[in-house]
Amino acid sequence: MVRIVHTNLRAYGFSPDDAGPDIEKTWALLSARAVDEVTGEPPRTQLAIETDEVEMFPRVADGGLIGLAGIPARAFPDLNAPGYDVTFTVRAAGYIPLTQTATIALNLGVIGAFAPTDIGALPLRRAPVVIKGRTVVAGGGPNVPAVGATVQVTGIWPTLPSAAAVVPAAAPNILYLRPGLYFNRDLVNDRVRRRELQRVLGEDKRLLAAVEAGTDTIELSDRVNVVVGSVLAIGAQDPERTEFVTVSAVGGATTADQPARITLAHPLARAHLRDELVIRVVPQAPGADNQLVRETIAGDRCVVLDGLADLAGVGAIEIAGGAALVEYHAIRLYTATSNADGYYRLPPINRAAQLELQADDGVHPNITQIIVPNYAAGEHIVDFVFRAP
Template structure:
């Protein structure tokens, strides 16, 4: 607070003016970023929504895919309480999978060094005076005995600051000091992934004499190459399955039900497992319905279930079944009564009350394949360096040595036409274009290059043999 003489007509008044509010308590962009389509690298300008549960933080979305999380920094992140804070948000858009973002927001703390300042002292010594300037406000810890003071000037020593008015409270060596300033955290480009589509169609044979088509049963439809970006397609670059560069070569497969946890290239790997129901078969059921994201559920019979056991939910429905690892089991007597199960990872899907729950055992571990692209929650397609030990229809375990491993069903990107010639490839996303070869006995193979239409749930293609 400063005093000034103000002329009011013929009167002189001594006025105490309030100090200006701290810069870091004003409204700022806390975090900024830009959202683009993973395949096209173009900004997402449709119904882009950014949400967060953080109190005092307001999402703002621009028209070019840009977004910000806005708020008053020092009121949301008390500057003396921690050196950094974690801010989480979810980014969604029509036709895309949601992306959860965790942002570390650093606080530019510096610290008091010897000699320790005494109450009344106007000079403090810091471990850094970088980017400090005269007139700037400082928040000086500790939290329980915090005070604020303005810089009169830098010095007299090399790492010293002279304060306007001096200190009122005692402070110890190592106490944090934060300057009144703010720089938004720029997370750069955030890619969103298209939701899956299914390539579905029919294999036919054209009779040139009668000019009629007849279905071809037993035709094999296989993905023989793919491109992960539209730029690669336009540049005429080799596909990822056939590129001569081994470091870029990768193979894709579909997962069921879908990934629940982020995994990174490097530590991330995938290995085939044999998961077999325990004998004799039992008839355990979910007591109540579950929803996506739950990490616990109630089961009708908890007998013989212990931590680290594997349970398969909904085994009759291949598109909905999922396998979870048990972390805790609780319940009251008798031993075969209902119990509450906690799981290592969240459920991918929702399951109705009465859904079957089957204990399974794990065996026959195969050599692992390495991830070639990061995966995150919601992904349905896996990219690895080798599919040799990942057969079609296998159960696989995805691990990274840090997060508990998760189990998925794996489907290779191939299909066989039925008696009517109809076929459907496993769900696909995260690819910009596919090279598909269709073969049938005694017929010339048909090669197609398809750019999946992710705006529809089913992309229809027909294969006609000459």
């Protein structure tokens, strides 16, 4: 029952009834603080949080604060459960989307009670930046291109070092993956190792229909020698867009040379167009194991390892050992050779606050530069000018 009380020309609604239980009030069900993994500070771009949960509503505040709000009695119908697993995605311009699953705890000891769950800091990865530029030789006249010079990353600082101390760079044990990771990987059990993927000649196939990113079925022109466990290179006409995915089911006409529907072991990371080339590849003997040393999430294009054993000159790797499915990727190391005009371009890189770069033209003394990548620009120009000693 609500009474209306008039005072000082104002009307107030007043209910003498006891307050309702906590579970029937609006709460911050889940809260967190998004931070830049390099700086530890909140992103300077607009934040957003998304979830498919019907009775949970996104909330964003200053200082990187994000969360999901709602009425517990509606959001969690089964109040006897010890907790609810909620999957959400955090997005910010210039950062890789972060999808997490968190458990919102319920207070079973007190009937009708509720308290929010705070999961603390959520580090966001910057979108990779491309380091590129030109190598030239300075002489008595105009600069001339330093053709065939090697430019490579020789040191990495994951966070900015203190100006009051000398902090040595970490070894550049980092790989660039094409495409990014399909799954969150396990630091303890997962291993990265060389696994070249040999093309099977004479069995080229074509996509019969375009597919969107996130699709796990494709239509192929035929299923000749495609069986459960086969590995397909999808989009093989373009090495920058090729995906290597294992087959989990095969369906289609009674004869193998007719169109077929192929189910993949995991969804594709990229969209692919009709008529793109699909080939069967055979994994070759594995190389030495390398362990992940920094947390990885689905979508990461750069992985940091404890070493680069057996990875020099390698075209593809396998990541396996943990609970997630085996995945295959083309890779590049962070080294480049300048072309006839002296221009070079390193693979996109992130997860670094500071980089040490070195250029070597085989003639002049090596040049070393330390840079702070300009992630906001997407490209960072670094030129090297060789001079005679």
